[in-house]
Amino acid sequence: MKTPFQPFTPHPLFEEYVRYETRRQFFRRGASFLGTAALGLLAPQLLSASDKKASGAESLIRAIGPHFPPKAKQVIYLHMVGGPPQMDLYDYKPAMQEQYDKDLPETIRMGQRLTTMTSGQARFPIAPSKFKFEQHGKSGMWVSELLPWTAKMVDEMCFIRSMHTEAINHEPAICFMQTGNQITGRPCLGSWVSYGLGSLNQDLPTFVVLIAKPTNTEQIQAISGRLWSSGVLPGEHAGVSFRSGGDPILFINNPSGVSTAVRRQTLDGLKALKEVDFRQIGDPETHTRIAQFELAFRMQSSVPELTDTSREPASTYELYGEEAKKGGTFANSALLARRMIERGVRFVQIYHNNWDTHSNVAGRLPMQCKDVDQACHGLVQDLKQRGLLDSTLVVWGGEFGRTIYSQGGLTKENYGRDHHPRCFTMWMAGGGSKPGIVHGETDDFSYNIVKDPVHIHDFHATVLNLLGLDHERFTFRSQGLDLRLTGVEPAKVVRELIA
Amino acid sequence: MEIFNAPNRETCTVRRERSDTPLQALATLNDTQFIEAGRVLAQRTLQEVCATDDARINFMAERLLARPLRPEELKIARSSLRDLLAQYQSSPKEAEQLLAVGEAKADSSMDKPTLAAYAMLANEFMNLDEALNK
Numbered sequence: 001m002k003t004p005f006q007p008f009t010p011h012p013l014f015e016e017y018v019r020y021e022t023r024r025q026f027f028r029r030g031a032s033f034l035g036t037a038a039l040g041l042l043a044p045q046l047l048s049a050s051d052k053k054a055s056g057a058e059s060l061i062r063a064i065g066p067h068f069p070p071k072a073k074q075v076i077y078l079h080m081v082g083g084p085p086q087m088d089l090y091d092y093k094p095a096m097q098e099q100y101d102k103d104l105p106e107t108i109r110m111g112q113r114l115t116t117m118t119s120g121q122a123r124f125p126i127a128p129s130k131f132k133f134e135q136h137g138k139s140g141m142w143v144s145e146l147l148p149w150t151a152k153m154v155d156e157m158c159f160i161r162s163m164h165t166e167a168i169n170h171e172p173a174i175c176f177m178q179t180g181n182q183i184t185g186r187p188c189l190g191s192w193v194s195y196g197l198g199s200l201n202q203d204l205p206t207f208v209v210l211i212a213k214p215t216n217t218e219q220i221q222a223i224s225g226r227l228w229s230s231g232v233l234p235g236e237h238a239g240v241s242f243r244s245g246g247d248p249i250l251f252i253n254n255p256s257g258v259s260t261a262v263r264r265q266t267l268d269g270l271k272a273l274k275e276v277d278f279r280q281i282g283d284p285e286t287h288t289r290i291a292q293f294e295l296a297f298r299m300q301s302s303v304p305e306l307t308d309t310s311r312e313p314a315s316t317y318e319l320y321g322e323e324a325k326k327g328g329t330f331a332n333s334a335l336l337a338r339r340m341i342e343r344g345v346r347f348v349q350i351y352h353n354n355w356d357t358h359s360n361v362a363g364r365l366p367m368q369c370k371d372v373d374q375a376c377h378g379l380v381q382d383l384k385q386r387g388l389l390d391s392t393l394v395v396w397g398g399e400f401g402r403t404i405y406s407q408g409g410l411t412k413e414n415y416g417r418d419h420h421p422r423c424f425t426m427w428m429a430g431g432g433s434k435p436g437i438v439h440g441e442t443d444d445f446s447y448n449i450v451k452d453p454v455h456i457h458d459f460h461a462t463v464l465n466l467l468g469l470d471h472e473r474f475t476f477r478s479q480g481l482d483l484r485l486t487g488v489e490p491a492k493v494v495r496e497l498i499a
Numbered sequence: 500m501e502i503f504n505a506p507n508r509e510t511c512t513v514r515r516e517r518s519d520t521p522l523q524a525l526a527t528l529n530d531t532q533f534i535e536a537g538r539v540l541a542q543r544t545l546q547e548v549c550a551t552d553d554a555r556i557n558f559m560a561e562r563l564l565a566r567p568l569r570p571e572e573l574k575i576a577r578s579s580l581r582d583l584l585a586q587y588q589s590s591p592k593e594a595e596q597l598l599a600v601g602e603a604k605a606d607s608s609m610d611k612p613t614l615a616a617y618a619m620l621a622n623e624f625m626n627l628d629e630a631l632n633k
Contacts, residue, residue, distance in 0.1 A: 205521065225504055225518055235519040249522060250502065251529035257597025257615065262586050263528070266623040269579035273627055276571050288519050289628060296521035296528065 063198030066468025071432025071499070072393040073200070075193060075463070076337045077349045078376065080368075081174065081221050082356030085402035085417045086425040087446040088129045088365055091161050092142035095444040096128035096404065100412070104405045108445050115168055117358060117407060118418040124405035126445070127415035130362060139436040146369040149377035156380060156389075158433040158497055162440025162449045165400050165421045165456050170221045170356070173399035173421070176456055178227050180485045187231035187476075189460065190347040192485045194237040195230075195476070196469050201344030203302035205240035205295065208345050210337070212330040213244055214354040216367040223351050232478040235288035236295075239349060242336075244328035248307045252300055260300075267297055306339055320378035323371075331375035338382050341392050355398055358407050359416035380429050393431025393466055400424050404445045423449050426459070432466045434499045457491035465493045502526050527626050535601025537621035541614055542606050544621075552580060559621055563630045576620065583619050587612035 087093050104124040118124070133142045136151040141159060143151040150157075167173035172182035179186040187195070194206040209228045214220075228239025242248040254263050271290050278286040309316075309325075309332075316335065317324055324331035330352045337348040352372060357364050376396065383389040401424030402417035409415070423442045429435070441451035454462075461471040464485065471491065475482035502522045504515050527533055540559060548555045556576045557567040568576060587594040594615035598605040605614065624630055 224506075229518065238518055238520060240520050240522060249525065251522075251525040253529065255529055255531065255534050255597070255600045257593045257595070257600060258529075258534075258619070259586070259590070259593055262583065262593070262619055265579060265582045265586065266528075266619050266626075269575055269620075269623045270626055272575045273572055273623075276569070276575070277628065285519065286628065289524075292519055292521045293524045293528075293626070296524035299521055299525070 064196045064474070066197065067470045067473055068468050070197075070466065070468025071391075072430070072466045073197075073391040074341050074345070074388075075190075075347045075393045075395065075431065075467070076341065076379070077189070077347070078334075078372070078394070078396045079174070079177070079349065079351050080355045080372070080396065080398040081223055081351055081353040082170070082219065083173070083398040083400045083402055083419055083424065084355045084368070085129075085357055085361060085365065086161070086423065086442075087402070087404060088131055088361060089144045089147060089369070090142075090159060090425040090427070091423075091442055091446045092133040092144075093129070093404070093444055093446050094133075096126055096446075099126040099445075100128055101125045101410060104445065104447070108443065108447050110448070112420075112422060112447075113168065115419050118403070118405075121407070124403075125410045126404055127361075127406035127410050127417065130412065130415075131365075137436065139438060141438055144369075146366055147373045149374040153377055153380055153429075155436040156384070156429055158428040158435060159425060159438045160427065160440055160454050160459070160497065161423070161425050161438060161442055162451065162453045163397065163401075163424045163426050163456070163459065164449060164453055165424075167400065168419050168421050170399065170419075173419075174221075174223065174227060177397075177399045179231065180457060180460055180487055184226050185231055186483070187233040187237065187485070188228055188239070189463065189485065190228055190239050190349055191230040191233050191237040192464075192474070193347045193467060195233045196464075196474055197346060197467060199344070200346055201302075202295075203298040204306065204340070204343055204345050205299070206345065207237065207239045207347045208340055208349070209239040209241040210333040210348070210350045211241065211244050212333045212350055212352045212371075213328045214330070214352060214368065215371055216354055216364050218354065218360065218364055219356045219358060220353045221356055223353070227351075228349065232483065233476060235285060236291050239347075242307075244333070248327075248336075249299065249303050252303055254300070263297065263300075267293055302343070306343055307336065309335060309339070316382070319382055321374040324375065324378070330371045331378070334375040334379040335382075338379060338386075338388075341383065341388055342386065357402065357417055360414060361417060362414040383430060389430035391431065393433060393463065394429040395426065395463070396428075397426030398424065401446070404447055420447070422447060428497065432499050434497055437496070439494070439496055452494075452496070454494055454497075455491065457486040457489070458494055461486050461491045461493045462497050466498065524626075527631060528622065531601050533625055534597075534618070534622060535603055537625055538598065538601065538605065538614075538618040539603050540621045541617035542609065544617060545609055545614060546606070552577065555617070556580065556620070559617075559624055563621075563624045564627070576624075579623055580616055580620050583616035584612060587615040 132145045136143055137154040139154055141154040165176055167176045167182050175184055176182045178188040190207040199206040230238040274286050274290050320331045320335050323329045324335045333350045340348050355368055383392050401420040403420045407416035407418040443450050464471045471486045475484050504518055544555050544558050548558045560568045594611040597615045
């Protein structure tokens with residue numbers, strides 16, 4: 001005989017307490033909790049009115065809008081994690097051949113701080129690149145033999161040899177490259193772009209991250225969600241990371257017995273309940289949550305279509321290479337990136353790891369280049385053929401450069417290179433960047449910049465400019481500061497990089 | 500666990516990142532574990548509570564949110580339940596499929612559409628911020 005269920009009737013004060021408080025909130029809010037809860041109790045309408053601007057309705061990707069007509073609408077950012085050695089790829093230094101095993105002169109080093117990985121070395125012997133370089137295209141750009149495919153398209157590319165940074169180790173350096181600050185917590189470039197320009201396709205995330213698996217894995221760096229975090233910007237601007245192996249998105253399909261109609265009903269109920277929550281407490285994250293659930297629902301139909309490459313013609317794989325058929329490779333990610341651009345994803349970021357060649361440059365660098373070379377060429381050509389290159393900015397680069405002197409043993413056959421912040425090479429293609437140019441110069445040692453330095457902030461300012469955003473006006477108020485991607489110190493748009 | 504920012508254990512992590520993505524929504528909505536847990540909770544609810552729908556709804560709310568629902572929430576829940584029940588009554592085959600998700604065996608003496616409707620109501624509650632963030 002079952003006793004009728006008596007619901008627990010709490011004391012009204014306790015009910016309020018339970019309603020407004022979760023453990024996490026209590027410990028997080030600390031002193032401000034009482035104030036916020038009081039405000040919520042006293043004036044829930046007040047909270048929701050002021051937060052309406054920040055949170056708004058379910059499809060939260062509204063655009064601030066470009067400040068002036070943009071050249072680029074979308075971005076594909078290819079980040080080479082670890083810091084590729086510029087002198088072995090794009091920064092040709094023939095004078096170094098005569099300097100083999102000679103010490104790096106103090107006049108060149110000029111007190112540059114060393115990492116703990118080489119500070120213990122007795123000597124800093126120069127390791128000239130063992131790879132051959134040739135000139136290509138009308139621009140006459142010198143490109144290493146390791147990148148034959150990229151070399152074919154130098155006239156469509158904009159090289160920057162004079163990039164520089166202050167960071168000397170990966171975490172702060174990648175953070176700097178992505179967020180404009182060595183200290184974590186700031187929004188990344190992709191999030192800023194999502195915030196500024198909004199979505200082109202409500203059924204897909206605005207900002208997608210793909211983490212490609214490199215063939216060689218001798219020195220993988222840790223990369224994490226911090227790098228595509230929205231920081232202080234509203235949560236819906238964070239990057240959504242697709243898996244590199246297996247299903248790109250887990251749980252994309254409803255379980256059996258849950259039809260789209262049923263799923264829709266539960267989501268409607270969920271949304272209504274969350275709105276009640278919002279009216280009571282006023283946490284703007286609630287609306288982010290609602291938006292993410294709604295986006296998840298739309299992605300259930302849009303993502304399988306996006307990732308289904310089965311109908312790509314054979315010509316696609318001739319362009320990108322056979323590796324593009326394998327899920328998780330850089331080539332496959334590049335192909336997916338093109339499909340995403342076609343479908344209106346605003347910002348696609350691909351991370352390719354293992355460029356941190358502290359040792360065994362001879363063994364590893366060719367494999368690294370093989371992973372990306374044909375695919376980069378394929379991607380740019382593919383975009384061009386589809387009429388997307390003019391409006392899509394493709395960016396390639398790491399977080400810093402590498403030293404001309406060898407880390408560890410130096411032989412004619414092999415050497416290693418340590419981190420080097422004072423100069424590194426990046427390239428851009430499409431999206432209004434100036435094709436067929438080489439901007440900036442380094443000294444004979446590829447150690448110091450001698451002409452046209454481009455700091456990370458300058459680079460960011462330029463990218464934002466191509467997207468129609470004025471980096472000085474494009475701000476977000478946080479902690480009393482009008483936060484900018486380009487930081488608080490002066491940064492310039494590099495006009496020479498713009499077509 | 501990667502979807503919920505579990506560290507990949509390659510480096511020491513002092514604090515996990517916080518994020519809010521549609522991938523997490525998909526996991527908590529569609530992962531077998533969540534569906535199965537919701538289904539079993541629904542079954543237990545129907546076994547232990549014979550009174551009204553409201554009583555059953557609050558039984559589930561007690562277990563997931565540590566409190567009964569407020570009147571406005573109850574209204575929403577009743578409406579969800581009504582719609583879900585109608586759905587499953589018109590497609591009983593789907594109810595059967597749902598009740599087979601996961602390893603726990605469904606109570607075969609129960610009305611399948613009713614059990615399925617409550618299971619999806621549980622799924623709905625389990626996706627509330629209050630249920631997921633304790």
